[in-house]
Amino acid sequence: MSDSTWLTSEIHNPLAVGQYVNNCSNDRAANVCYQEFDVPAVFPIELKQYLPNIAYSYDKQSPLRCVVLVALRDISQGEELFSNYYTIVS
Numbered sequence: 001m002s003d004s005t006w007l008t009s010e011i012h013n014p015l016a017v018g019q020y021v022n023n024c025s026n027d028r029a030a031n032v033c034y035q036e037f038d039v040p041a042v043f044p045i046e047l048k049q050y051l052p053n054i055a056y057s058y059d060k061q062s063p064l065r066c067v068v069l070v071a072l073r074d075i076s077q078g079e080e081l082f083s084n085y086y087t088i089v090s
Helices: 045-050
Strands: 021-023 032-039 064-071 081-083
Touching: 032 081
Parallel strands: 021 081
Antiparallel strands: 032 064
16 A cells, blocks of 8 residues: 555655655756665665565565655755656666
8 A cells, every 4th residue: 555645745755755756847947866875785774665676586685776756955954856857777
């Protein structure tokens, strides 16, 4: 079951903000960008609940890969988020 709490006032995962990001335009510059991130093997157990995916292979050890948002400048509370949908920095 997917987390639909982002549609309510009681958000379970405050780090899940990807659905709020809109594409930048000539009038609205990007203020966030996407970055691939390999979750370290040693990762705080209390934070794992916020990861959007899990490792699925028992036989093969590989890093858990996520895509995170990185702010390109200071962002004010309530400010709309814009990125370039076509750019992933690796």
